[in-house]
Amino acid sequence: MSNWFGRQRALMDFAVSSLARRKGKTLGLLAVYTVVVFVLASAMLFSHALRREAALVLAGTPEVLVQRLVAGRHDLIPASHLQAIRAIRGVKSAEGRLWGYLFDPAAAANYTLMVPADDAPAPGQAVIGSGVAQVREAAIGDIMSFRAHDGQLVSFTIAGIVDPQSALVAADLFLVSETDYRRLFGIAADRFTDIVVTVRNPREVRTVAEKIDAALPDTRIILRDEIKRTYESVFDWREGMVLLLLAGAVLAFFIFAWEKASGLSAEEKREIGILKAVGWETGDVIALKSLEGVLVSLTAFLLGYLAAWLHVFQWGAPLFEPVLKGWSVLYPDFRLAPHVDELQVATLFFFTVFPYTLANVVPIWRAATIDPDQVMR
Amino acid sequence: MLFQPAIIALVLASALSALMLVGCLPFAISVLRRWDLSSGAESQVRLEKRTYLVATLVKVVLAAEAAALVLFVFNADRMASLFTGAMCAVGTLKVDPYGFPALYLKLAVFFLAAFWLVLNHVDNRGWDYPLIRVKYAALIALAPLLLAAGVVQLAYFLGLRADVITSCCSTLFSGGGVTVTSNSVAALPHAWALGLLGASVAGVLASGGAYLLWGRGGVLHALLSLAVLAIGLAAIISTISVYVYELPHHHCPFCILKREYDHLGYALYIPLFLGTALGVGTGIAAAARRHASLQQVGPAIARRLALGSMLCFAAFGGVCAALVWRSHLILFEGAPWH
Numbered sequence: 016m017s018n019w020f021g022r023q024r025a026l027m028d029f030a031v032s033s034l035a036r037r038k039g040k041t042l043g044l045l046a047v048y049t050v051v052v053f054v055l056a057s058a059m060l061f062s063h064a065l066r067r068e069a070a071l072v073l074a075g076t077p078e079v080l081v082q083r084l085v086a087g088r089h090d091l092i093p094a095s096h097l098q099a100i101r102a103i104r105g106v107k108s109a110e111g112r113l114w115g116y117l118f119d120p121a122a123a124a125n126y127t128l129m130v131p132a133d134d135a136p137a138p139g140q141a142v143i144g145s146g147v148a149q150v151r152e153a154a155i156g157d158i159m160s161f162r163a164h165d166g167q168l169v170s171f172t173i174a175g176i177v178d179p180q181s182a183l184v185a186a187d188l189f190l191v192s193e194t195d196y197r198r199l200f201g202i203a204a205d206r207f208t209d210i211v212v213t214v215r216n217p218r219e220v221r222t223v224a225e226k227i228d229a230a231l232p233d234t235r236i237i238l239r240d241e242i243k244r245t246y247e248s249v250f251d252w253r254e255g256m257v258l259l260l261l262a263g264a265v266l267a268f269f270i271f272a273w274e275k276a277s278g279l280s281a282e283e284k285r286e287i288g289i290l291k292a293v294g295w296e297t298g299d300v301i302a303l304k305s306l307e308g309v310l311v312s313l314t315a316f317l318l319g320y321l322a323a324w325l326h327v328f329q330w331g332a333p334l335f336e337p338v339l340k341g342w343s344v345l346y347p348d349f350r351l352a353p354h355v356d357e358l359q360v361a362t363l364f365f366f367t368v369f370p371y372t373l374a375n376v377v378p379i380w381r382a383a384t385i386d387p388d389q390v391m392r
Numbered sequence: 393m394l395f396q397p398a399i400i401a402l403v404l405a406s407a408l409s410a411l412m413l414v415g416c417l418p419f420a421i422s423v424l425r426r427w428d429l430s431s432g433a434e435s436q437v438r439l440e441k442r443t444y445l446v447a448t449l450v451k452v453v454l455a456a457e458a459a460a461l462v463l464f465v466f467n468a469d470r471m472a473s474l475f476t477g478a479m480c481a482v483g484t485l486k487v488d489p490y491g492f493p494a495l496y497l498k499l500a501v502f503f504l505a506a507f508w509l510v511l512n513h514v515d516n517r518g519w520d521y522p523l524i525r526v527k528y529a530a531l532i533a534l535a536p537l538l539l540a541a542g543v544v545q546l547a548y549f550l551g552l553r554a555d556v557i558t559s560c561c562s563t564l565f566s567g568g569g570v571t572v573t574s575n576s577v578a579a580l581p582h583a584w585a586l587g588l589l590g591a592s593v594a595g596v597l598a599s600g601g602a603y604l605l606w607g608r609g610g611v612l613h614a615l616l617s618l619a620v621l622a623i624g625l626a627a628i629i630s631t632i633s634v635y636v637y638e639l640p641h642h643h644c645p646f647c648i649l650k651r652e653y654d655h656l657g658y659a660l661y662i663p664l665f666l667g668t669a670l671g672v673g674t675g676i677a678a679a680a681r682r683h684a685s686l687q688q689v690g691p692a693i694a695r696r697l698a699l700g701s702m703l704c705f706a707a708f709g710g711v712c713a714a715l716v717w718r719s720h721l722i723l724f725e726g727a728p729w730h
Contacts, residue, residue: 059397244474255395297444298516305448358398358470361463365401369456373408376452380445 052319077211111207146186276378288390488551510673518685610678617671667704
């Protein structure tokens with residue numbers, strides 16, 4: 016066994032020194048390879064971090080969401096539905112929510128207007144998200160006015176700014192009291208935007224949803240799991256799209272790698288010829304050349320992945336943000352939580368190292384089967 | 393569902409692998425028809441040179457298939473959250489009728505490619521390549537299987553729809569309910585499972601040891617290795633998994649791969665599969681002794697393979713024993729390990 020290890024070590028030594036002897040070629044290949052890994056890894060790390068963020072946010076959302084549909088469109092839900100839902104066995108609580116979107120012409124942005132379930136601001140006051148504060152340059156104590164549904168002005172005194180820690184969900188928030196909300200949009204007192212339901216036993220969520228559906232046929236029921244699944248699919252899909260778009264670049268890289276590997280210089284050919292003349296077998300030369308490929312691959316993979324990690328988690332992924340994150344005027348400025356996923360590393364390995372290795376096989380074999388007398392003559 | 397990155401990677405890997413192997417077929421056929429070591433013709437020299445290329449390609453393909461097998465199961469497990477009712481890899485594989493066939497084909501490809509590499513290694517050590525025709529006939533047989541594995545996998549991924557209600561592993565591997573073959577495996581009594589497992593591991597270690605000592609019984613070791621694979625998988629489903637979950641009715645062989653159980657399954661499956669591949673390889677190398685040029689080399693290689701397979705099986709047995717020992721579940725009242 017030690018014999019075997021010694022042999023591999025000697026081969027590795029030889030491979031490293033032979034790579035070092037051709038610095039220009041090796042460094043060029045390494046640089047391009049690293050960039051390819053970097054681009055792919057950035058896209059994957061970024062979309063995965065977003066997916067995790069979404070999952071964390073969704074973990075705190077209610078299990079069941081009930082909306083009323085009129086002619087297939089979302090409509091305000093009457094308070095009488097609340098009673099009907101609360102009467103269903105297994106339902107722990109059912110609360111009406113009031114929320115909507117408000118276009119602010121001054122900032123040319125949409126805010127998410129909400130009446131929080133608890134700690135609602137007093138009438139005439141508002142609590143705003145960090146994004147809103149930034150775009151309107153508002154501070155605590157300032158007054159913001161909006162035109163209500165009937166054209167009259169409604170004014171709010173800023174009572175607080177939401178902690179920027181939760182920027183991803185709270186950047187565009189505008190929290191108001193129930194009275195102000197109804198005044199602004201002209202919504203009757205017995206109407207809500209939608210109803211959130213919590214269920215005592217999580218395994219009964221589906222049954223409860225079916226019962227609500229049977230009792231209130233004019234509603235649409237959305238489960239948290241379904242939202243989660245949709246998000247997963249959407250992010251997977253976006254990630255896959257980006258990868259496919261990058262496929263062209265990857266393909267070009269493999270052609271480049273093939274060319275690099277097959278374009279042996281006279282010097283290299285002579286070297287292989289001498290090795291074979293002093294007793295190396297074809298199998299040994301193949302092992303040596305493969306080892307060179309493995310060294311370049313692993314170095315490029317590590318460097319590229321590290322750079323991608325820094326790019327995404329340290330600098331906020333400026334290259335991919337617009338594609339993967341979606342776009343909005345009031346987009347939160349947030350830093351993603353660093354996370355490395357085993358499945359992703361494995362997938363990335365398949366995307367880069369495996370095709371590179373395959374692209375190298377034929378050139379390596381060509382080089383290794385050179386006849387010594389042919390090149391040394 | 394083709395836009396999942398891991399799925400793209402898997403499809404890419406199997407497509408490239410199949411392409412490589414199918415590309416080797418014309419060469420394999422010409423070896424079968426025209427190989428003649430005594431001839432010094434240019435075509436014969438070309439054939440000899442090309443065998444190195446094919447061997448290297450199959451090595452790369454095998455490595456890729458082994459990694460793809462792990463990725464396939466890992467990804468199936470991860471995707472369980474996308475399907476209603478699925479809680480682990482079983483659910484994901486059940487979404488489409490091609491799921492389990494794809495897994496079985498991938499397993500078959502992994503083992504057969506490993507056997508082929510042993511055959512290749514042994515053959516290359518004989519100066520007259522005595523096994524070359526067998527080797528390339530085997531390669532011709534392996535190619536359609538690899539192709540089938542790729543096609544079935546593609547059909548499976550194409551058939552994945554996120555709105556299908558699939559079955560959770562508990563209805564599949566627990567007695568009663570849906571009738572699936574695995575139920576009968578799960579119903580294997582615990583005492584039998586542990587007894588058979590212990591006996592088969594002891595047997596395979598004994599046969600391997602016997603081969604190391606006396607150079608006999610290589611084929612027996614290969615057969616016992618296959619027996620350990622079958623018994624080991626049955627024991628994992630019926631008993632070892634129960635000890636891991638500490639739930640008498642949870643028999644899933646996939647949940648142990650999950651992070652909740654510290655990815656323990658990999659510590660079971662990797663030595664088991666590797667041990668089987670090396671063990672059967674022992675038989676192949678030992679049987680090659682019949683050829684004059686391999687009389688010395690064959691047994692030498694077989695000895696090393698036997699040692700490797702014994703280490704793997706010992707590791708597998710050790711992990712099983714450790715899992716039983718550390719578990720809080722008591723299946724046998726008054727058993728010595730409690």
